[in-house]
Amino acid sequence: MQKPKGAVGIVVLFALIAVVMAVVSVKMSPLDKSNAAFVVQEPYLRSSLPTSTSAAAFMMLRNDTGRDDRLVAVRSGLSGRVELHTHTQDANGVVRMGPIEGGVALPDGTTHAFKRGGDHLMFIGLDAPLSQGQMVQVTLVFEKAGEVEISVPVDLDR
Ligand SMILES: [Cu+2]
Numbered sequence: 001m002q003k004p005k006g007a008v009g010i011v012v013l014f015a016l017i018a019v020v021m022a023v024v025s026v027k028m029s030p031l032d033k034s035n036a037a038f039v040v041q042e043p044y045l046r047s048s049l050p051t052s053t054s055a056a057a058f059m060m061l062r063n064d065t066g067r068d069d070r071l072v073a074v075r076s077g078l079s080g081r082v083e084l085h086t087h088t089q090d091a092n093g094v095v096r097m098g099p100i101e102g103g104v105a106l107p108d109g110t111t112h113a114f115k116r117g118g119d120h121l122m123f124i125g126l127d128a129p130l131s132q133g134q135m136v137q138v139t140l141v142f143e144k145a146g147e148v149e150i151s152v153p154v155d156l157d158r
Helices: 005-022
Strands: 023-027 037-046 056-064 069-076 079-089 095-098 104-106 113-115 119-127 135-142 147-154
Touching: 023 147, 056 079, 056 135, 069 079, 104 147
Parallel strands: 037 147
Antiparallel strands: 023 037, 037 056, 056 113, 056 119, 069 104, 069 135, 079 095, 079 119, 135 147
């Protein structure tokens, strides 16, 4: 029996390309010659229904800037208001989502997961319905680094 090594190799290669393409390294300034940056991995934005007036964005956000920072606000032309949300469970076991008070701490060298059922960016009051594959410009506002622009693709299938 001979294993189809070639086929496996190709599958692995495609998987690597998919991951690399999803990584968006965001320099804080065009003049910044160092490798200091925020790294955004696998960002996507979705709404539960095409007619929804709100949407949520998810991503892995890594701080490689060399100093501790904090994500304090988010802005986007997609909706008038964007809030940092999390899910919490009350004493009766009911899960609710609501704003994260004081923003999201992001110590240097750490990655924060914005994921389904957990922390997320909440876009409230969409001006238009989302379309699959649409790229949405989002401004992340950090306490120290200031404003960082990222692009987040709409993926309604995730
Ligand atoms: Cu929310």
